[in-house]
Amino acid sequence: MAIKVAVTGFGGRMGRALAQALGQSDAAELSAAIVRPESSLVGADAGEVAGLGRSGLPIVGDLAQADFDVLIDFTAPVATLANTAFCAARGKPIVIGTTGFDPAQKAEVLAHAQSIPLCLASNFSTGVNLCFKLLETAARVLGEDADIEIVEAHHRHKVDAPSGTAISMGEVVAGTLGRDLSEVAVYGREGQTGARSRDTIGFATVRGGDVVGDHTVMFLADGERVEIGHKASSRLSFARGAVRAALWLAGEGLAGREPGHYDMRDVLGL
Template sequence: MTLKVAVTGASGRMGRFLIEAVQAVEGVELGAAIVRPGSSLLGADSGEMCGLGRNGLVLSSELDPSSFDVLIDFTSPEATLANVHFCAEHGKGIVIGTTGFTAEQKAYLDAAAEKTPLCIASNFSTGVNLVFSLLEIAAQVMGDEADIEIVEAHHRHKVDAPSGTALSMGEAIADTLGRDLEKVAVYGREGQTGARDRDTIGFATVRGGDVVGEHTAMFLCDGERVEVTHKASSRMAFARGAVRAAQWLHGRAPGKYSMRDVLEI
């Protein structure tokens, strides 16, 4: 049975990779490609837009529940919440790669997961989700003796900081150590900050150029340090993971799932 997938934000950088990834997977079909109302690309062929040749599916600004089984959404928090509401109303699964949600918005997602299956991840690449597991091991072994810092770099167009992936790395470490990330996170330093508190987890952000995504967690001890790094060279790593998540999510019971659930790690 063919799985029909809809992609929102289809004309954006990530949307184009998602369309390419969907079309590359056997048994998965692009059911809809959604762009914002008023876009100059409305009515254009989605395959041709991505440089893949015509596929006969034109860009639309409205979701039709008959056109897809699972929606993939890498847009903005506000747009994602509207799409989650639509999917919950029509019993459709949704894969969410959007980051930057507020606490209130996260609560809304939790409530929606009682009606329909959601797969939410700050990063859908296989490598990053492996890194989360490695960080838990490193925290178990070194966390109480190490100063922990997380550095991330992204392209100039990224609008949230630190990245969702960096925060997820911090959460994986903090949870392992029994710490509350909201209480121990330090976001940048300036001026006379005083000696470092061992229990804190520091975050540093770099923005510039066309960096797809780089993340490093450092466990710094006296005399040695361990660094766990992931570097993405193409958004296709995220797109393939999202399509894999859509395949896994289809037919699941309502609930809030993660990419680690998909990968069983």
């Protein structure tokens, strides 16, 4: 029996990519497509909107109308807070790819992990999560003797900066080196900034065109540098990872995981 997966934010780019990824899965199926109540897509055929042909599944404007085993949410912080509370009240697992939470919002989301299995990740790409692991090694070997800079690029429509993935990369590096990212991060430079402190981790952000997502972490030492990077050419890489996480949360025979906060590295066994 296929796992029934609901997708919020279905009218967006990731919503359509998730529909495609679910269509390619033998173990999961799209059981509900949700948009904002005021959206013109309410009532439209989900398959046609996703470019997959007629499916017979109408898009709905209320999560309460959805039948699902696991919810995948790539929306916005306020919407994700409401959707997570909905899942917690009904004992449903949730996969969250939303970024841009402030600390209080993130804490509110994670509080629900006491009652349901919750997978929250800044990036669901297998390659990016492998990069996280590689960054731990690079930071241990090079971190104390190198300046560390993180550069990310995304499409013109992305609303938060730096990206959640870039921040996660910084957290991995800082944590490995025993630093607090909130104290050492430098988010852009301008004017007479003075000499660079070795302990800082710099971030640079590029926005434009249709870039799906590029991330590079540079370890710059005297005489050499090491770069660990990832370039996404399709949102399907994120969507397939999110579907993999949904299946992992649901577990065999819908037995499911224990309540708790998981991330994509848990899903991949990293």
